[in-house]
Amino acid sequence: MTLLYRDRWYGPEQLASDSSWRTNNTTSxxxxxxxxxxxxxTYTYKGYSQHASLESDGVRYTATTSNWQDPGVSRFDC
Structure with a gap:
């Protein structure tokens, strides 16, 4: 799952989202x-993703990525 937001004076505005999943593949x-x-x-844009992989031995690996920790980097004019 991946989400894209931009900061507004009233709080975060969700702009877009997407997700995918596959079974028995090496890529998603x-x-x-x-x-x-x-x-x-000009706005501050933020992205967030969750990733998961269930391996054949039953072990599940998960990770998240985002740019929320570095607030000045994602401010730009569209």
């Missing part, structure tokens, strides 16, 4: 949300 499908930000102004 495209799970990036796509959003056209042309001409909307």
């Amino acid at each position: 499908q495209d799970a990036h949300p796509h959003w056209n930000c042309s001409g909307v102004g």
